[in-house]
Amino acid sequence: xxxxxxxxxxxxxxxxxxxxxxxxxxxxxxxxxxxxxxxxxxxxxxxxxxxxxxxxxxxxxxxxxxxxxxxxxxxxxxxxxxxxxxxxxxxxxxxxxxxxxxxxxxxxxxxxxxxxxxxxxxxxxxxxxxxxxxxxxxxxxxxxxxxxxxxxxxxxxxxxxxxxxxxxxxxxxxxxxxxxxxxxxxxxxxxxxxxxxxxxxxxxxxxxxxxxxxxxxxxxxxx
Numbered sequence: 434x435x436x437x438x439x440x441x442x443x444x445x446x447x448x449x450x451x452x453x454x455x456x457x458x459x460x461x462x463x464x465x466x467x468x469x470x471x472x473x474x475x476x477x478x479x480x481x482x483x484x485x486x487x488x489x490x491x492x493x494x495x496x497x498x499x500x501x502x503x504x505x506x507x508x509x510x511x512x513x514x515x516x517x518x519x520x521x522x523x524x525x526x527x528x529x530x531x532x533x534x535x536x537x538x539x540x541x542x543x544x545x546x547x548x549x550x551x552x553x554x555x556x557x558x559x560x561x562x563x564x565x566x567x568x569x570x571x572x573x574x575x576x577x578x579x580x581x582x583x584x585x586x587x588x589x590x591x592x593x594x595x596x597x598x599x600x601x602x603x604x605x606x607x608x609x610x611x612x613x614x615x616x617x618x619x620x621x622x623x624x625x626x627x628x629x630x631x632x633x634x635x636x637x638x639x640x641x642x643x644x645x646x647x648x649x650x651x652x653x654x655x656x
Contacts, residue, residue: 435459437466442476442626443619444469450484454493455536460510467517477629478622479521481544482528482615488554489537509651511536512570516648518543519574519641522634524625528618529596529605535559539571542578548618551596551608562591570648577644579604 438445446466453459470479483489497507518525518540527533527544533556541547541556549556558575560567567575567588576584583602586592596608609617638645 435462443622444479446481448483452487453489456493476626478524478626480526480618487531488529488533491535491537512648515543520637523629526618526622530614547605548607549596549605555593557593558587559591573644573647
């Protein structure tokens with residue numbers, strides 16, 4: 434399960450050591466961590482990462498298929514995580530030490546910056562291959578955070594981007610060695626802790642207003 438730690442002014446949220454899929458309990462734990470980051474005072478920033486082979490594989494499809502009657506509430510909770518991360522009033526950096534797929538990739542895009550391992554691991558939006566269309570909110574988020582050509586390629590071809598290719602496409606901001614991923618993310622965040630506050634939150638909310646509206650539209654089609 435996710436664990437929140439703090440190094441000086443940088444909160445470090447480890448998402449877990451498995452596939453880190455979006456089980457309701459996992460979503461609740463991440464939400465509680467974001468509560469703590471948001472209610473803290475003074476300079477601060479947030480780094481998310483994980484331990485092991487995966488950053489996140491996204492939706493917990495096994496849970497979802499077993500709880501089909503809760504489909505809409507589940508998707509709303511995922512959308513809220515994406516929206517909240519996108520508009521969080523602190524600088525956020527995703528340290529992608531492992532595979533980052535589907536809604537996990539979208540979660541990474543909701544961060545301000547991304548640092549990815551250069552030599553192993555993939556960033557991918559596989560929805561075209563697994564026959565799960567993007568929701569309107571997810572589409573809006575991806576298109577708000579990626580250049581149009583990259584968004585089109587990523588969404589329609591399910592391309593798997595390695596770290597170097599992800600950097601070239603503008604999916605991530607840095608591609609570094611395995612041992613450097615977390616430290617580079619923390620250094621990036623630490624340099625921007627003074628930006629935390631209501632003004633930053635307002636800037637993000639206005640910058641990404643259409644995506645946030647789509648993510649928080651509870652009556653939009655879910656597939």
